[in-house]
Amino acid sequence: MTNSAETIMIIGAGIAGIHAAEALRNEEYEGRIVLIDRDTELPYDRPPLSKEFMLGESTETDIALHTQENLEELQIDLKLGVEIVLIDSEKQSAVLSDGETINWDKLLLTTGSSLRRLPIQGSDLEGVHYLKTLSDAKAIRGNLDDIQQIAIVGAGFIGAELASSFKKLGKEVTLLERAPLPLAHILGDEMGEYFLQMHQAEGVEAIMEDTVVQFNGETQVEEVLTEKGKTIPCQAVIVGVGVIPNTALLDKELQIDRGYIVNEFGETSLPNVYAAGDCAMWPFLGNNIHIEHWDHAINHGKCVAKNMLGGEQTSYSTVPYFWSDQYDYRLQYFGHTKNWETTVLRGNVEDKEFSYFYLNKSNVIEAALLVNQPKNALAVRRLINQQKPVVPELLPNTDIKLKECMYVEVD
Known part of the structure; x- marks a missing residue:
């Protein structure tokens, strides 16, 4: 009480x-x-x-x-x-x-x-948006009928999801990212390349390794200028360059x-x-x-x-998890890692249904990316929770259940 x-x-x-x-x-x-x-x-x-x-x-x-x-x-x-x-x-x-x-x-x-802000010329023009709150979303959505070309600055998950949404609405979308590949700092170069090609296949113009330096227009944004001299015509800009x-x-x-x-x-x-x-x-x-x-x-x-409330304390040990819906893809990421040793692919990327594992030097799974494979979510969460070695050679074999990929010591 x-x-x-x-x-x-x-x-x-x-x-x-x-x-x-x-x-x-x-x-x-x-x-x-x-x-x-x-x-x-x-x-x-x-x-x-x-x-x-x-x-x-x-x-x-x-x-x-x-x-x-x-x-x-x-x-x-x-x-x-x-x-x-x-x-x-x-x-x-x-x-x-x-x-x-x-x-x-x-x-x-x-x-x-x-949200991190871009302190560049033209940031105060009408049509330059950030998405964090409901009022932000209403401001963007309220003007979509008058917009055909949209530039998205930042290819993180919010930027990627917006690119997907705007393509579904029939807009011309340009995705700008200063890194060589989208999401590579989280998912690695192989998966970064995969997601880049995914967006390009949907008709998104993706500009990598370039930085936005200026928004141009009189009162309304009309174009984006990049460090490498590219000019992208647009009637709206959505900036998604991280949070603090x-x-x-x-x-x-x-x-x-x-x-x-x-x-x-x-x-x-x-x-x-x-x-x-x-x-x-x-x-x-x-x-x-x-x-x-x-x-x-x-x-x-x-x-x-x-x-x-006091009493018996409960340690917070939930395996980190997030998901992202883009086009006809359901992306699920479990765990947390920045310094994995090896990666293992389970399934075929061409089938748009696979799992991608991030292992440390002890062959323990620290994180996993599932693409259109929600059925594997529970097993993957358990593997990460257990923090026990797996046999990397078994992981790619889809005929073997994930729980059977654990390394077993023999007396």
Whole structure:
């Protein structure tokens, strides 16, 4: 039984924050829950913004996570359109931009991340967009009827998903990326080349190893100029060049390395202060990592919320996972690795259905990419969780079940 006079304050009403608040109520927390966000929209799901919502296949109602009535039933005190002016960690209080002061017993930071901006000439022209919020998506979608040519700066997952969505809408799409291959820093050169060819086969003009230096136009963007002298005509630009975790709150008091550093329970370096989701760096397989995806935000938010209630602590050890829908491809990535030793392909890339494994020097699977193979998801997650060696020579053989590819010691 919790103290009904207690207050837990959650800063950030995104995926991690709203699921943390729900988890507190599901765990029968009876105290006050204050959920604060500078956005003015009720909590909503972000992944559809670049796909179903952009295509007009889903509405604001479809992507809403809760109605006002739901939140009232859960007794979640949601404060929208306000920011935190000051947090006093010793007095355990916070001052809001509307002048209100809230005293808290425990604080959860789910502040998410902010988009990196391109500080170049023409950035203020009409038609230059970034996609992070529902209002961003509505601004882009509201002008699509008057747009035929779209330039996308950045070939990460958001940029790639938008390229797919815009092609489905019959637009001419140019994808610009300063790296030699899209997504190679995550998936490696072989898969980077695969995804480059995938987009080119769908009619996307892909310009690699070039940098945007200027947007041209009088009041409306009309063209993009690159460092290598290319000029790309367009009526809209979408910039997706990465994010920066929001760590301004308590940044002088908390340990930060890209995100707020937390332990396996979600605790920061300050007592009674926790962090979860995009803004946190958390331990996974011996390293602190930072994940910016939907599945992680939900699971981390729930786990940390439960730990805030005291009692038996639960280590957060969920295998990182994200997915991306592009054209007729369902891409699923499990695990986390940047320094794999070898890769193994299982299946045939020409069939548009395969698995691609990333192994360390001990032949342990650290990560895996599944392309149109959701049936393998559970087995792959288990293999990564077990952290035991596999026999690389067996992995490519689709007649052998994945669980039978484990290395077995013989006495």
